[in-house]
Amino acid sequence: MSQCSLCKGKLKEDKINHVVDIDDLIIIIKKVPAEVCKQCGEYYLDHKIAQKVEEIVDNVKNNKAEVIIINFYDRVA
Numbered sequence: 001m002s003q004c005s006l007c008k009g010k011l012k013e014d015k016i017n018h019v020v021d022i023d024d025l026i027i028i029i030k031k032v033p034a035e036v037c038k039q040c041g042e043y044y045l046d047h048k049i050a051q052k053v054e055e056i057v058d059n060v061k062n063n064k065a066e067v068i069i070i071n072f073y074d075r076v077a
């Protein structure tokens with residue numbers, strides 16, 4: 001994938017902060033590798049990365065905290 005499906009802008013590999021909002025819980029996963037649109041800022045996660053993100057969310061979503069901040073690389077290392 002090298003073109004944004006929203007604006008047709010060019011995608012560039014970068015690290016993004018992925019935010020997941022579940023009810024009252026906000027999970028912020030930092031430094032997730034993604035393809036980021038230079039034009040509109042939309043980002044696309046690789047299938048494997050998206051799966052890993054889901055695993056991370058599953059692992060922490062029963063936490064009683066309101067906001068959880070995770071560094072992606074702490075979880076994949």
Ligand SMILES: [Zn+2]
Pocket residue numbers: 004005006007008009037038039040041042
């Ligand atoms: Zn775009």
